[in-house]
Amino acid sequence: MIPLLALESAERYVAGAYLVFLLLLLIYVAIMAAKLSRIQRELGSLAELAERPTAPRSDHDVGQIHEREHEIETVRQGER
Amino acid sequence: MADALKSITLRRLAVGTVVVLGAGYVLAFFAAPEDADQGFIQKIFYLHVPLATVALCGWIVAAIHAIRHLRTGDPKHDARSYVSIHISVIFGLAVLLTGAIWAKGSWGVWWEWKEPTLVSFLIVFLLYATYYPLRYAIEDRDRQARYASVFAITAGAFVPLNFLAVRLAEPLIHPRTFSSTGGLPDSMLWPFLVCMAGMALLWATLVWFELDSKAASGNLKRIRRALEATA
Numbered sequence: 055m056i057p058l059l060a061l062e063s064a065e066r067y068v069a070g071a072y073l074v075f076l077l078l079l080l081i082y083v084a085i086m087a088a089k090l091s092r093i094q095r096e097l098g099s100l101a102e103l104a105e106r107p108t109a110p111r112s113d114h115d116v117g118q119i120h121e122r123e124h125e126i127e128t129v130r131q132g133e134r
Numbered sequence: 135m136a137d138a139l140k141s142i143t144l145r146r147l148a149v150g151t152v153v154v155l156g157a158g159y160v161l162a163f164f165a166a167p168e169d170a171d172q173g174f175i176q177k178i179f180y181l182h183v184p185l186a187t188v189a190l191c192g193w194i195v196a197a198i199h200a201i202r203h204l205r206t207g208d209p210k211h212d213a214r215s216y217v218s219i220h221i222s223v224i225f226g227l228a229v230l231l232t233g234a235i236w237a238k239g240s241w242g243v244w245w246e247w248k249e250p251t252l253v254s255f256l257i258v259f260l261l262y263a264t265y266y267p268l269r270y271a272i273e274d275r276d277r278q279a280r281y282a283s284v285f286a287i288t289a290g291a292f293v294p295l296n297f298l299a300v301r302l303a304e305p306l307i308h309p310r311t312f313s314s315t316g317g318l319p320d321s322m323l324w325p326f327l328v329c330m331a332g333m334a335l336l337w338a339t340l341v342w343f344e345l346d347s348k349a350a351s352g353n354l355k356r357i358r359r360a361l362e363a364t365a
Contacts, residue, residue, distance in 0.1 A: 064175040067239030071178045071232040075185070078228050082340070089347055096354050103361050 144342050151339045155332030161325035169322075178236040180326060184333035186229045186255065190293050192222030192337055193262065197290020200283035212279040215286045217344045219265055221337055226259040250303040254296050261289050 162180035169176035196218035203211035233252065234244045246252055268285055272278040318326060 062174075064173055064239060067175050067235050068177045071181060071235040074231045074235065075181055075228050078224060078231075082224055086343065086347060089351070093347070093350050093354060096358070100354065100357055100361060103358075 144339070144346060147335065147339050147342060151332060151335040154328060154335055158325060158329035158332040161328055166322045166325040167319075172240060175236065175239045178232060178239075180329045182229060182232045182236060183326070184330040185225050185232065187330060188333045188337045189222045189225035189229055190258075190297065191334075192218050192225065192341075193258070193293050194290050196222065196286045197293075200286035200290070203279065203283045204287075209279060212283060213345060213348055214341075215283060216269070217341050217348070219262055219286060220344065221340045223259070223262050223265075224340075225337065226255075226262065229255065230259060250300050254300050258289075258293060258296055261292065265289070 159180065162177060166180075168174055169179075196215045199211045199215035199218060202208070203215060233255075237246065237252075238244050265282070265285055269278055269282045272281055317323070
């Protein structure tokens, strides 16, 4: 790498302008990379949440589900 | 046309950007001749002018998306308008910084308040810098999007007016780039046009990248809400 101080005056300004642009671009990319890693972490926690086994249902809940299924079946038969 | 656009992926666009931008700067440094008046420092032109042009066009694109948002109420147009302004503000900051470095090298000063080109660009930049506090000062999402669209349209209309005003004003030291009299010679024009195309591709890539990231973030929030509701 060429040391910046060894450059001619005009070359220093040109190098400075292009480096400033590159630096801005790098800062933007770093911020976006941080955002993406946060999305990645969030995705991991959601995967855990989705894979977590649901609490076992009580006999009362199962009874209610059967009643509801019976009601739906009765309505369907009535429609036919 | 729409199918052709759909087949372009972000990865292809990014690769295209690197190739075109790289080719542009190789041409600018190794093929374009040195400016007889300014010498080597004029190479900043191939960075500064495409950045400024693309930033200004980006603000107009944001205004067009804002009009579509107000007409349809579709939040995707609001997101496009917001991201276009965001990337153009970053480009605008780069324009001000590279311009100041060029000014110091050529004129001996970092800034010249009497030069209409510089001051008018600073005004437009500061105008867009107020977009963020205005947008996030409103909590209601719909109202926020509507007000932001009205701002984007008003400020977007100001961009070409500002450009015309600068054309009509008497230049002090800043040269007029797109003037009708005495344009660039072909040996400088082609590298400049390639750099301009590369910069426009870079803007499009960054806009697409940020839109994808925002969409992913929004989808994650929706999934979390749905999972928490069923848990």
